[in-house]
Amino acid sequence: MLERINRAYTQIARAQKALGRRINIMEVCGTHTVSVFRAGLRDAFPEGMKLLSGPGCPVCITDQGYIDTVLSMADRDDCLIATYGDMIRVPGRNGSLEQRTNRGNIKIVLSAEDALKLAKQNPDKKIVFVAVGFETTAPATAVIANEAIQQDIKNLFIFSNHKLVIPAMKALLCEKNNKIDAFMCPGHVSVIIGSDAYKPIVEQFKKPCVVAGFEPMQIIEAIAAICKQLADNTPDVDSVYPAAVTPGGNKTAQKIIEETFDAVSGCWRGLNNIDKSTLKLKEKFSQLDAEKQLGVKFVHEEDLTGCQCGQVLCGLIDPPDCSLFAKSCTPDTPVGPCMVSSEGACAAWYKYARRKRRSQ
Amino acid sequence: MVQICPQKKAKSMTAGDKILLAHGGGGRLTDELIHSVILPAFENQTLSKLTDSAEIRLGKENICFTTDSYVVKPLFFSGGDIGKLAICGTINDLAVAGAKPVVLSLSLIIEEGLETSILKKILASAAQAAKEENVSIVCGDTKVVEAGSADKIFINTSGIGLKLPVADVGFEKIAAGDKIIVSGTIGDHGMTIMSQREGMKFESEMKSDCGSVAQICAKAIEALGSEIKFMRDPTRGGLAATLNEIAAQTDLGIEIQESQIPINPTTQAAADMLGFDILDIANEGKVVIIVSAQKADKCLEICKSCKNGKNAAIIGQVIKSDEPLVELITTIKGRRIVQMPYGRELPRIC
């Protein structure tokens, strides 16, 4: 095992020598951000290599307007909100779902199917499914959308804000100040989209894209593979997660996403609009579309705050560089979504990284 | 082109405006509630020590006194029930203070409509647990509230114990170099409860560790006296909360080895499923012991000789530090901080 780690060190040194500066690898996925911290990897590598956290945290990039709309539906007596636990503590302009749990109409679900079951069990309520997540999670929403139509369920409403990873990765690379030399690609999104999905990024931008799972050793292997490509100037798609990720991905899941959703332009919190990056239900599913059926519409809002989540999400700064970090913005009093999400870079940094705590 | 888009400031209600579920979770918010609302209301030295049991001198005797309320849902779970929990939990609070538990009170708040057969079952279980631990339930109270005003049944038990003569535990006794022992696998109770809750239900081989640590505590103290510096049962908030409390109260650092922490693989798999950190998950039959380095191996031997200590392990040590932090050395020998948990574990998917 020590050889693997030494191999990684060797490749990092080679890559640094080849580029003549520090290597910046973006780990796109929030789960990678957390895994890296939990394994104690962040400080383990030499100064020549830095891991940047990316926008792969569905809660972090969910627009403020979306959350406020969910909260407005939670305040209605005719609605029952079905949500994954990730969204419970996200603050809107007026509190969070957590602060409304005594209303009794907010249910945490572990599966999209649970939202469908809730609709069947509560025929007099409008069940609103808070559909967030990337390509890993979108197929589940697509399945229940199709089941709801087939089973003629009239009281399930899907409020979709599913996002797609590749458009975001491209958008980041188009940003002229970006520091990204390579991507560590999200393991479970890649299960769905397949490792070949990253080929256009390699072809257009010549950046290595290596898919990794979430075990510390897989992350170390991915870093070694990336640095070898950088050192040899052979950017390519690779995977250190062959147990679950195939080049073509899960075709059944891809098909059901294509048949159920349109990919439209959508706002990513902190990143502004990204074309064809957000999944909305197709016309034939309008009877399930919360936006169309429940008289709600979320509008992107802009205002100044001092929150620098956007720069964190693009890997331009580390959370401690934000002036609000660990002062007015903490996990208990979050200002921005990167702090409130359990996978947000700011929350992970706050929770796992060493910092001076006495002054707080 | 990506633009950095500034955000409207989210007005997040502070935890101070309303009591949240997390305020009862044994983590940061509970801490905040106790320090900012509860302690100021009473202002006394004994209470401010925030020990598991209060030590009081009555005449020539040192007695320990504690209280705890039990609101667990579901009432019956694999490995125990609210009755057994109510007895063992309070016994444990006395035991970790270095006291021999002697008597308990038992107060019941019952929701109108609860089946009598369920009440009988709970009381039988409590009686059985008390008998096994040689404590008597000597007084009690019963209230019934309207349907909807309580969740089936809430139980409070208060306990009195006699301080063992050689017991000399306290935060102030802890020193750099002391070793940290945990008496067995962590997270079993909290994960079992969660797996049997509506909305998260799944069958599992997991069992709550609901049980008494009195035998472990008494044997350790009787054999090692003041070499046992401190003991605490890591209930709500899990091992993380207990270790952080120790660090905060002593102003010392704590270093633990991930590979040494006893964890049942089934419990770990369940925690992975829900996205929980097992260090934050409640235990109901465990004790964390801080013992002098020279007696750590002996203490471990004592734990393992006890019924509820078979999987005990030395997991780390207290260290001098300029920050009172709990640091974990990971399986790949990296380092990360273990923070005081929020107080409410939420399952995550994304």
Added chain:
Amino acid sequence: MCLAVPARIIEMKGDDAVADAIGNRIEAKTTLVPQVKLGDIVLIHAGFAIAIIDEDEAKKTWQLLADLDNFNKTDKRVSG
């Protein structure tokens, strides 16, 4: 950004399956992996099996984890 756990399929009825993850029984839909068979190890996310795990490749990961166990018995450190 996605938690997924490996589990072995132990029961199947149409699209509905039960999988075992080290003693935890998880209900999962197999809609997205129609080729799945009893006994396969799958990756489960949000109540759905999203992939069938290649056991040979998985064994290599398990080997890495076993290596980790041996590593922990040494005092070699990664970080300074």
